[in-house]
Amino acid sequence: MTREDYERRMERAGRAAADAGLAGLIVTPGPDLVWLTGYRPTAVTERLTALLIAVGSRPRLLVPVLERADARQAAGAGATEVLGWRDGEDPYAVLAELLEPQRRYGISDSAWAMHLLGLQRTLPGSAYASLTEALPMLRAVKDAYEVERLAAAGAAADATYEQILEVPFGGRRECDVAADLARLLVEHGHSQVDFTVVGSGPNGADPHHEAGDRVIENGDMVVLDFGGLLDGYGSDTTRTVHVGEPSSEERKVHDIVREAQQAAFEAVRPGAACQDIDRVARKVIKAAGYGEYFIHRVGHGIGVTTHEPPYMVEGEHLPLVPGMCFSIEPGIYLPGRFGVRIEDIVTCTETGGRRLNNTAREMGIVS
Numbered sequence: 001m002t003r004e005d006y007e008r009r010m011e012r013a014g015r016a017a018a019d020a021g022l023a024g025l026i027v028t029p030g031p032d033l034v035w036l037t038g039y040r041p042t043a044v045t046e047r048l049t050a051l052l053i054a055v056g057s058r059p060r061l062l063v064p065v066l067e068r069a070d071a072r073q074a075a076g077a078g079a080t081e082v083l084g085w086r087d088g089e090d091p092y093a094v095l096a097e098l099l100e101p102q103r104r105y106g107i108s109d110s111a112w113a114m115h116l117l118g119l120q121r122t123l124p125g126s127a128y129a130s131l132t133e134a135l136p137m138l139r140a141v142k143d144a145y146e147v148e149r150l151a152a153a154g155a156a157a158d159a160t161y162e163q164i165l166e167v168p169f170g171g172r173r174e175c176d177v178a179a180d181l182a183r184l185l186v187e188h189g190h191s192q193v194d195f196t197v198v199g200s201g202p203n204g205a206d207p208h209h210e211a212g213d214r215v216i217e218n219g220d221m222v223v224l225d226f227g228g229l230l231d232g233y234g235s236d237t238t239r240t241v242h243v244g245e246p247s248s249e250e251r252k253v254h255d256i257v258r259e260a261q262q263a264a265f266e267a268v269r270p271g272a273a274c275q276d277i278d279r280v281a282r283k284v285i286k287a288a289g290y291g292e293y294f295i296h297r298v299g300h301g302i303g304v305t306t307h308e309p310p311y312m313v314e315g316e317h318l319p320l321v322p323g324m325c326f327s328i329e330p331g332i333y334l335p336g337r338f339g340v341r342i343e344d345i346v347t348c349t350e351t352g353g354r355r356l357n358n359t360a361r362e363m364g365i366v367s
Helices: 003-019 031-037 065-072 091-096 113-122 144-164 174-187 201-205 248-266 274-287
Strands: 024-027 050-053 060-064 081-085 104-107 127-130 192-200 221-230 237-243 299-301 308-312 325-328 331-334 338-341 344-349 352-355 364-366
Touching (some): 024 031, 060 065, 065 081, 091 113, 113 127, 144 325, 274 308
Antiparallel strands (some): 221 237, 299 325
16 A cells, blocks of 8 residues: 555545535544554554544554654554654644534544544534444445455455364364464464454354363354454454254255355345345245344454444445455354354445355354
8 A cells, every 4th residue: 555545545545525514624543544654553542542533634543752753653644744742742632623513423433432532522503423423434344455354354364264173173262273274364464363263062053162171072053253454454254164064954054054155145146135135034034934033243354453434234225336356155053953054244346245254154064
């Protein structure tokens, strides 16, 4: 990413803000700031850091003066005016001087409450909307560079899965297998591991089970959900494996989830509503008699974070657009018994969906 790339992103963000009737955007440390400028403060503290973007003016990045040198080294900072405030000054008064009174601004979802309240106190009459609410499409549509970064992260996660099939499961703790997943993600290029879900036997019925000390047994179904960041972009994939030969019921449930995942993938096309993808997968599972055991949305967006808009969930009417990247991850969870989930990252193209995870979706058999 070059200065020019970040400059184009900030220009796009400014236009989107104006189209939404906002005076501008206030972007605090977090994924939005990284995406717009490449700047990630070495330590996010109580000191205010904020990027101000408004149409017709150069973006301004307000940082504590002791961090100004680092901020200026960020790839996109050259396209901004980097301003500093000193300890002892009121940073909200400094920021308020850059804003128009009695106007409405978009502000990062990750902004600290103390900063928003301080700004409201200093600039009464101003109004604010979360970026997700005001500009849900800002980071949702990826360019070709971003799609290929996500594809590379997906390929690394795929390689991790292929190798985890070769390690022993039976007789080891869930946390041991989780450590193997984390190690393999790093070996395949990840700089950050965000999660390694290993849900064996009855723990697999908890979709976000935290790998623990349970010893995996022969006959267990095991849900593996793992991902993180590679070159700044996320991976997230889920496969369900079995220790030894599965029962006919376990195979049946796995096949239902696989059918639901495939049907949802085939429904991806420009113009389809996000909720349609959820509905298609849910219809398959409900028809098979397991509707009450599919207890979460079918997917979420992914980019510089592993969970971000758009969300594939009932009530989300946003249309799919080429460049959107999101998970498709239906599941069935039978309390006290086992769970099954299959997840791929998918991008919408002009002609349909493209999977960014390509390992086998059939049940993996492990020892």
